[in-house]
Amino acid sequence: PASAAPVATHPLAVAPVTGPPSSVDGFVREFLNNLNYEQGVALSSSSPNDRYLALAYTVRDYLMARWLEDQRRQREVQAKGVCYLSAEYLLGRQLDNNLLAARLTDIATEAMAACGIDIDDLRQLEVEPGLGNGGLGRLAACFIDSLATMSVPSTGYGLRYEYGIFRQTFVDGEQIEQPDAWLTLGSPWEFPHPEAAQTIGFGGYTEKYDDEGVARSRWVPGWTVQAVPYNYMVPGYHNGRVNTLRLWSAVASSAFDLRIFNAGDYAEAVRAQTFAENISKVLYPEDSTPQGKELRLQQQYFFVAASIHDFLEHSLSPDFDLANLPDRVIFQLNDTHPVIAVPELMRVLVDEKGMKWDAAWAITQQCFAYTCHTLLPEALEMWSVDLLGRLLPRHLEIIYRINDEFLAAVRERFGDDEMRIRNMSIIADFPERSVRMAFLATVAGAKVNGVAELHSQLLREKVLPDFDEFYPGKFTNVTNGVTPRRFVRLANPGLASLITEALGAGWTVDLERLRGLEAFAEDPEFRAKFAEVKAANKRRLSDVLRTRDGFEVSDGHMLDVMVKRLHEYKRQMLKVLHIVTLYEGIASGRVAAADVQPRTFIFGAKAAPGYVMAKRIIHLINAVGSVVNADPRVEGRLQVLFPPNYNVTLAERVIPAADLSEQISLxxxxxxxxxxxxxxxxxxxxxxxxxxxxxxIRQLVGDDNFFLFGMTEPEVEALWAKGYKPSDFYQADEGLRRAIDLIASGAFSGGDRSTFEPIVSNLLYDDRFMVLADYASYIAAQARVDAAYADQDAWTRSSILNVARSGFFSSDRSIRDYIDRIWHTPPVL
Ligand code: GPK
Structure with a gap:
């Protein structure tokens, strides 16, 4: 029940909240206040972490008034909004982003200086919240930034993992995972709201009962867990808007504990508590290869159930007619991870709110939309009926009924085509009876989108063709994007200033304006400035890698960068073969080191801890690096650097320094x-x-400014159909043979031929991702890269054109596409 609004009795209680004054003095006062009253220390005796926290609190205070106001308005205006449901948010550091959004960067820098503090020293102290694995989690973080910047009513919902993505270290070149205890020193950006906790049930049984003559079902959970929300500010860029990211944390239900306490088993009660709190303990480190673990399904249900209930309770007025729910919300499913939200909403509408099944289903189908992020069959989640039925018995019943009705409709449309029906069933029978979450999402979603044109096309044609036929107009594309605030303004301040100098300031929120740089590409003076920015970014990276890892980046090298999760389909192995080919040429004496274009290869990649082949490839990259970097015959012209623990913070330094971007997946x-x-x-x-x-990217920047190689997707299909034999490619290509033979010889493993043998035989006899088939084409393209790089001025021109023509890839554009094609949630200013 909504409580009556408190009555203001003091004049200050109704005064508009405005936040502290935007001046250096005001900032200093606020900072010292926070240091004294929140941290409880004097400046003179404060630790660096005290100062970092006080600074963060100060920035928070400036955003607070707007945040409170926007929360109030979002409730009051009753506009349709987006609930973005994502198991991952790979946020990166918050301090700089929030300073930028609040226009406080200069004031804070001066204020810290006035206190004798170098703000850069404090920046370094922030531990980034690594609540995601890779692309999917980072995309969610870019999207909430754009949603706030574009004033779209929205909330991000997810999980507050106590341990984010593991910290990677290398021991003898092999990956070791360490826990990421990111909360140890406190997180100043979060606001716990235990009073808004939700109770989430699990297990138990379902029963039918008679409700005044109406036969109904209900779920009697076996145990419950409390979901406590933590709010994070998501400030828009220079628009005064602050949206909310709401992450759920699991706490044992006291009622449940009491029962056991009363039975006198203290130890069992504590064990139960640990059991409950395990739910939000750790981010699963598998990227694109889900493990089907019970705890993961618990995590998924836990956060989506809490989110749906949270929305229904706090965003709708008590007398709201749920028949109108689609006018108020769209739940965007970020991959299949949150798809269990579909039967949960059905359960709420039918079992709890007493709605008729058909009415509830019509509403549900308008309230969800599904984004697919993959084409790999092993990445499409399936939950065994056994597990799902044990953990969520009522949801399984609901899924069965959705499937029955769906298949009946399919039959009506296509006749008793049993093959087709088996192929479209939400329930798979092999290898075990399980629920295909992507199918459930497709049936329930108002729209289904892929994340790039080609991907969306293949999704319709190859992965879900029957569904595309059955649901005309349901499938659409929204090409991904990235936030220019973090990845240009913050990560590349030199380039940002240069762009602003040339084009004025509007580009940060209207990235298509970068087109204006095309003309400057022809201006030698501008090219010189642009080249100087790139050189400065390389020096900055060099400084970071020196202090972080003890690496020295050589001057005058082309920076050739491959950073992304380690996955065979992404083909880090192809990059390794290129490096080994160059090295083998020099080591064998066939190529003079002096004739090799100096290059520094930078890798960044984490492997899922259980992904053995990926970990071997990491080992090989490090092993090749050790040999190549130390061989005097190379004369320092090739250098392989693999800084451990690639994350958002490192990405922000590496990417702006790169000359060459490696995007070489099959x-x-x-x-x-x-x-x-x-x-x-x-x-x-x-x-x-x-x-x-x-x-x-290639279509936009033009063929002259992009090095294309390799088979096209139809060519890949054709080669598979014909029968792919990687050893044929090995036999036919001398360079390839030499490279693989050198690895097989033990040259990178102290003479031990067994260390990398599994990699070699995998390439020769399996090679699922056709590394060998694309090798020759890749090597030829790299030769074109060398030739192009030799003309530095022409390269810089191409480089400028890349920037000028990439404005399309702003996540603001992606969000605009989501609004137009899927959400229909206009900005509310
Ligand atoms: C896709 F299926 C998955 C997954 O589990 N994790 C993940 O990061 C990535 N992704 C794709 O691999 C990328 O191609 C894509 O750009 C990214 O999601 C965002 O859509």
Whole structure:
């Protein structure tokens, strides 16, 4: 029941909240206040972490008035809004972003200086919230930034993992995972709201009962967990708007504990508490390869159930007619992870609100939309009926009924085509009876979208063709994007200033304006300035890698960068073969080191802890690096650097320094890629396959400014159909043979031929991702890269054109597309 509004009895209680004064003095006062009254220390005795926290609190205070106001307005205006449901948000550091959004960067810098503090020292202290694995989680973070910047009513919902993505270290070149205890020193950006906790049930049984003559079902859970929300500010850029990211944390239900306490089993009660709190303990580190673990399903249900209830309770007035729910909300499903929200909403509407099934289903089908992020069959989540039925028995019943009605409709339309019906069933029978979450999402979603043109096309034609036929108009595309605030303004301040100098300030929120740089590409003076920015970014990266990892980046090298999760389909192995080919040429004496274009290769990649082949490839990259970097015959002209623990913070330094962006997945495997966009916007030229958003990047920047290689997706299909034998490619290509033989010889493993043997035999006899088939084409493209790089001025021109023509890849544009094609949620100013 909504409580009556409190009565203001003091004049200050109704005064508009305005926040502290925007002046250096005001900031200093606020900062010292926070240091004294929140941290409880004097400046003279404060630790760096005290100062960081006080600074963060101060920035928060400036945003607070707007945040409170926007929360109030979002409730009051009753406009349709987006609930973005995502198991991952890979946010990156918050301090700089929030300073920028609030226009406080200069004031805070001066204020800290006035206190004798270098703000840069405090920046370094922030531990980034790594609540995501890779592209999918980072996309969610870019999207909430754009939603706030575009004043779209929206809330991001997710999980507050106590441990984010693991910290990666290397021991003898092999990946070791360490827990990411990001909350240890406190997170100043979050606001817990235990009073708004939700109770989430699990297990138990279902029963039918008679409700005044109406037969109904209900779920009697076996145990419950409390979901406590933590709110995070999501400030828009210079628009005074602050949206909310709401992440749920699991706490044991006291009622449940009491029962056991009363039975006298203290130890069991504590164990139960640990059991409950495990739910939000750790982010699953598998990217694109879900593990089907019970705890993961618990996480998924936990956060979506809490989110749906939260929305229904706090965003709608008590007398709201749920028949109108589609006018008020769209739940966007970020991949299949939150899809269990579909039967949950049905359960709420039918079992709890007493709605008729058909009415509830009609509403549900308008309230969800589904984004697919992959084409890999192993990435499409399936939950065994056994597990789902044990954990969520009522939801399983609901899924069965949805499926029955769906298949009946399919039969009506296509006749008793049993093959088709088996192919379209939400319930799969092999290898075990399980629920295909992507099918459930497709049936329930008002719209289904892929994340790049090619991906959306393949999704319709190859993955879900029957569904496309059955649901005309349901499938659409929204090409991914990245936020220019974090990835240009913050990560590349030199380039940002240069752009503003040339074009004025509007580009940060209207990235298509970068087109204006095309004319400047012809201006030698501008090219010189642009080249100087790139050189400065390389020096900045060099400084970071020196202090972080003890690396020295050589001057005058082309920076050739491949950063992304380690996955065979992304083909880090192809990059390794290129490096080994160059090295083998020098080591064998066939190529003079002096004739090799100096290059520094930078890798960044985490492997899922259980992904053995990926970990072997990491080991190999490090092993090749050790040998190549130390061999005097190379004369320092090739250098392989693999800084451990690639994350958003490191990405912000690496990407702006890059000359060459490696986007070399097998065509048809990378749904979109978003790193590719960040590089193009930083003026790196791409060497890439016709895959994911690379296709659109190339179309926009032009063939002259992009190094295309490799088979197209139809060519890949044709080669599979014909029968792919990687060893044929090995036999036919001398360079390839030499490279693979060198790895097989033990040259990178102290003479031990067994260390990398599994990689070699995988390439020769399996090679699912056709590394060998694309090798020759890749090497030829790299030769074109070398030739192009030799003309520095022409390269810089291409580089400028990459920036000028990549404005399309702003996540603001993606969000505009979501609004137009899927959400229909106009901005509310
Ligand atoms: C796709 F299926 C998945 C997944 O589990 N995790 C993930 O990061 C990525 N993705 C795709 O691999 C990228 O191509 C894409 O750009 C990104 O999602 C965002 O859409």
């Amino acid at each position: 065509a048809g495997k990378e749904a979109s890629g978003t790193g590719n966009m960040k590089f193009a916007l930083s003026g790196a030229l791409t060497i890439g396959t016709d895959d994911g958003a690379n296709v659109e």
